[in-house]
Amino acid sequence: MKRLLLFLLIIVSVKSFSFDLYVGKKLIYSSADLENIMSWSSFVSFMENYARMMGMDNLSTGEIGDFHYLVWRGHTVGYAMNSNVFVVDGVTTRSKAVPVDNILSVFQLPFLRRESEIVLADMIINKIIKTDDIIDIVYDGANELVFVQKQNQIEVVSNSFVAVNGYIYKPGELVLVIQTDKKIDQKIEMPGLTRVVLIKETFLNDKVVTLKFGEVSQIPEDGILIFYSDGDDRIIIRPYSPDFEGSDWPVYAQNKRIAQQIATRFGLKLELCPLYSLPVGRIAMVLLLSDDTKIQKIEEYLKELLR
């Protein structure tokens, strides 16, 4: 019984006096040290890994005799090993190791402190830009957001430890609510950017205009344009272009979705090609059909689809 008690006391004391450092849900560093301190080499190694993981600027390190230093984000942190002197932006203190939470604050890195643990965000949101049809989220680290479509709003929920304006949202916490009557059409991932394209489910224009491809001199101003001609059973739509910086994505997404539905229903191939006859910023497609009579069926199907 005494042995068990002793064992439990040891476990409790080790647990109480250990220090764990997490990035998101991942344990990065653990030690039996008292308080939140790290050796200089462990600290430098951790900072290098964290900057790399988050895709942030590289830090630079150096040494002058016994004095080791690290420069990052306009701040300098240094440590003289023999004299146990610790320097932060020119201010000197005596310390045997690196006081982690102080230094994280100096570097303006958001973190949570939980008993013997420090948890750093694995996603730091720098900017949220919302226009009518697009939500852009600019971030460092990994994308740890989940978008939940609800009636008249989109909820953005944290999937890990997500920092916004210095505050850290824990897993499952609501980060943002966007009031909109539009639905999420697609999510596009680029390094450091998540772009959510929104679309209005009901089509603004349900008029369908069918025209013979190559024989039209004037294009009607309203309606979804369907050009048709003889061919090998395919639909051609205009892709988006980098020149429009994303403003043509909503129309492209809507156009592609309609074209895909027609292609699936009528056994057509879908081709992306910027044909001059297809106006920019408008739902329009060219149908090349082996059987001319199909065009009426496609027109009826499209009208049904838009209803």
Next chain:
Amino acid sequence: MRRQLLIFLVLLPVVIFCRNYVLFYLDQKLLPVSVTVSYDKDDALNFLFDKLAEPVPGTVSFVPRNLLRAYFFVEKALVIDLRSTVLVGIDFQQERYLIHQLLRTVFENFKAIDSVYITVDGKRKDKLVNYVDVRYGFPKQIWSSWPIEGER
């Protein structure tokens, strides 16, 4: 053993210094056929255009000879200037597949390029020949795979 070593030593520089490039031709059903070639000089784009104009057996290509007039890089964009005289008489299908072959090959081999712009005879044009709009840039995301669903 010595002979094998000699062959290995002769081939070693070829392996080290040659870069592999992927070219996109078409089969008889106009499905894409990728072919890998090696090239060790700097002027890779001219080489790729020349190779695209010479389809390998069993394939076709809509890229004519002497098509590339000039090219230059602007940050992450590539501007290619084409010669109109070699494009005379191509039809609707050839014009589209020529664009697909060129862009698919360029984006496959120049990973740092995000977009391609096309000029003709040194000038900006509306259409490549009669159908394809070349007023705007062509994005990598579309041509980093074959842009016809069901033909990839």
